[in-house]
Amino acid sequence: MRMPNLRRPTLVSAPLVAVIFASACDSPPKRIDPTGPEAVTGMGVDYGDAQEIADSLCRQMLASPAFLRYQQPVLARYNNTINNTSDPNLPINIVNTRIRSTLLNSGQIQFTSALRTAEGHDPSVREARELADDPMFNQQSVQESGAMNAVEAPKVSVNSEFQSAYSTDGSSKQKTYQLRVFVTDLLSGRVIWEQTSKPIAKVGRN
Amino acid sequence: MKSVLSSDWMRLALLSLLVLLCGCKATNTVSSRHPGVRPNAIDVSYKVDNAFLALELKVISAYEEVVNGLINAQINVRNEGAGELRYMWQVVWFNKSGMQVPIEPVTWTREFLAERQDGTILFTAPTRDAVDWRVTLRKWERKE
Numbered sequence: 001m002r003m004p005n006l007r008r009p010t011l012v013s014a015p016l017v018a019v020i021f022a023s024a025c026d027s028p029p030k031r032i033d034p035t036g037p038e039a040v041t042g043m044g045v046d047y048g049d050a051q052e053i054a055d056s057l058c059r060q061m062l063a064s065p066a067f068l069r070y071q072q073p074v075l076a077r078y079n080n081t082i083n084n085t086s087d088p089n090l091p092i093n094i095v096n097t098r099i100r101s102t103l104l105n106s107g108q109i110q111f112t113s114a115l116r117t118a119e120g121h122d123p124s125v126r127e128a129r130e131l132a133d134d135p136m137f138n139q140q141s142v143q144e145s146g147a148m149n150a151v152e153a154p155k156v157s158v159n160s161e162f163q164s165a166y167s168t169d170g171s172s173k174q175k176t177y178q179l180r181v182f183v184t185d186l187l188s189g190r191v192i193w194e195q196t197s198k199p200i201a202k203v204g205r206n
Numbered sequence: 207m208k209s210v211l212s213s214d215w216m217r218l219a220l221l222s223l224l225v226l227l228c229g230c231k232a233t234n235t236v237s238s239r240h241p242g243v244r245p246n247a248i249d250v251s252y253k254v255d256n257a258f259l260a261l262e263l264k265v266i267s268a269y270e271e272v273v274n275g276l277i278n279a280q281i282n283v284r285n286e287g288a289g290e291l292r293y294m295w296q297v298v299w300f301n302k303s304g305m306q307v308p309i310e311p312v313t314w315t316r317e318f319l320a321e322r323q324d325g326t327i328l329f330t331a332p333t334r335d336a337v338d339w340r341v342t343l344r345k346w347e348r349k350e
Binding site: 033036037055056060062067102106108 | 273313314
């Protein structure tokens, strides 16, 4: 009686098992809530961290009496967030956008985009006033320069800065970040509001 | 006599063990009883879909005030579970017509509470049109 060839099925099934393993490991991408529990936590400031601390600071600013002295909405210039940490990959743009949009939507603050050195500068403001000599444009639709159509100067500036501290005990390392925001009255030069966010601390192994 | 002593010792040992097991990371709290404080407490409804979380994270009260025309709200909570509690909260706002105020992204805010620690969930209306709010609580389970 001839024995069945047991070796052949093993050889055939080996690639099949490998394919199954490979497909199991290579799971397809899925959409997640970027600030929810499925979000990846790194040692730096993640998307959710940035949104959380920027939003929290803005809410504190809006709940303070800092802007009561001005006629609202107060015109402000927004200065780009300074990175005073050793991490070059901080989500600066996310923080800028969240601070600006939160303050703007509150109805208490508006930002000028006419200043070249301010974050959110829009060259269209100046360009639109330079069309007065251009025959290509209907002159009745051109923005006039001069006192009647002058751009308003900002009354306050909104400034933000990332700060960090690093510590290690040899086996573990801790990086702690915080966001500082302060508002300056441009007429007097006085800081009228300042606060730091709650710290975002991350621990990892060396 | 011997049995009484041994039962006393047993009770003391059990109590000590209980304190060691449950109380290592618990907190003690000192708070004022200032008679001038009259918090503007509001009625809240608390819909519990996660009974386990509700047992750990107890919602005690909620306060509201209006600052600069914006509603400022505070929910007072306490960790009544065993050990540190990590949770997340999210708030959405509604206008007087009941429509959600479109603020994106709606973010989850992460919080820690030590055992028996009191905490606050603080949030401010995004606009003056935002008159009502709803807060969602969930456990913050870390992605490993």
